[in-house]
Amino acid sequence: MSDRGALNGAVALITGASGGIGGAVCAAVADAGARVVATDIADPPKDLRADAWVQHDVTSAGDWTDVIDEIRRQFGRLDCLVNNAGISLVQSIADTSIEQWRRVSSVNVESVLLGLQASLSLLREGGKDRIGGSSVVNVASTAGLRGVALNAAYSASKGAVTLLTKSAAREFAAFGYPIRVNSVHPGVVETHMIDSIVARYVEAGAEPSMQAAKAAFAARTPLGRLARPDEIAGGVVFLCSPAASFMTGAELVIDGGALC
Numbered sequence: 001m002s003d004r005g006a007l008n009g010a011v012a013l014i015t016g017a018s019g020g021i022g023g024a025v026c027a028a029v030a031d032a033g034a035r036v037v038a039t040d041i042a043d044p045p046k047d048l049r050a051d052a053w054v055q056h057d058v059t060s061a062g063d064w065t066d067v068i069d070e071i072r073r074q075f076g077r078l079d080c081l082v083n084n085a086g087i088s089l090v091q092s093i094a095d096t097s098i099e100q101w102r103r104v105s106s107v108n109v110e111s112v113l114l115g116l117q118a119s120l121s122l123l124r125e126g127g128k129d130r131i132g133g134s135s136v137v138n139v140a141s142t143a144g145l146r147g148v149a150l151n152a153a154y155s156a157s158k159g160a161v162t163l164l165t166k167s168a169a170r171e172f173a174a175f176g177y178p179i180r181v182n183s184v185h186p187g188v189v190e191t192h193m194i195d196s197i198v199a200r201y202v203e204a205g206a207e208p209s210m211q212a213a214k215a216a217f218a219a220r221t222p223l224g225r226l227a228r229p230d231e232i233a234g235g236v237v238f239l240c241s242p243a244a245s246f247m248t249g250a251e252l253v254i255d256g257g258a259l260c
Helices: 020-031 063-075 098-127 154-172 194-203 210-219 229-240
Strands: 011-015 037-038 052-055 080-083 132-140 179-186 249-254
Touching: 011 020, 011 063, 011 194, 020 037, 020 063, 020 080, 020 179, 020 229, 037 063, 052 063, 052 194, 063 098, 080 098, 098 132, 098 154, 098 179, 132 154, 132 229, 154 179
Parallel strands: 011 037, 011 080, 037 052, 080 132, 132 179, 179 249
Antiparallel strands: none
16 A cells, blocks of 8 residues: 555655565655655665665764765755664563663664754755655554563664654654654564564574464464565555644554554
C-alpha cells in the first residue's frame, strides 16, 4: 500500500535503507511520488529504489551534516525524514556489557537526536508550503512498548525513541514549527534482522529451532503470521502524507494485533 501520488513533490530521507524495512519504505515512498534520498552504513542493495544514495554512519554528527548538505544541494528541500536505522542485541541482562548497551543506544536513539538536529532547518522550510507540514517518522518497535526477554538494550532504546518522538512533537508544536513527529511500532517482520535475532535465541537455548521460534511468533499474533516489510512501509507513507496532517506524537502500532 503506497498511496500513489500522496507524496508528489516531496523529498524524503530514509536511513537504514539497506535493510528489509528500509528498502520497502524507499519503494513505497517512491511509489507515492516522492524523491528518495537513501542512506546506510552498508552498501545499497541492487534493487534499491532511490534518487540519491549517501553512505552514512547515523551515529556521526559530521555524516548527518554531509547528508543534509547534499540534500540541500541536490533538491533544495526536505519534507520527510524517516529515522529507520537500527540494530538489535540478543543478550541476557547479566551478560550485556556497558559497551554493547551504549552501542545499541548510539545507533537506535542518539542517531534520531542527531537527525532531528541536522535536518531541522530544512524541515522547517519545507513544511511551510505542505498540507500538514513536514513529517518525521521514527521507526521504533513493539519491543519499546512492552519489553522483550533477552533484548533489554534494544527494548530500552526503542522505548527511548518513543518518548523522544513525543517530546519532539510537543516541542516543535510549541515553537510553531510546521513539523509533525510520529513513531511507527512494527511487530515481528520477515526480514534478515529477525532471522539473525531468532538465530541468537536458538543459540542461547531460548528456542529449539528457527522454525519453531517463527511459528511461536505467528501463534502469538492474532492475524497468525509475521508482517511483510511493505506492510510497515504503508504506515510510514501514511504518516508522511497530508492524510495524517492532524497526527503528531502518535504511536502507530503495526503488529497484527499482538499488543491488543
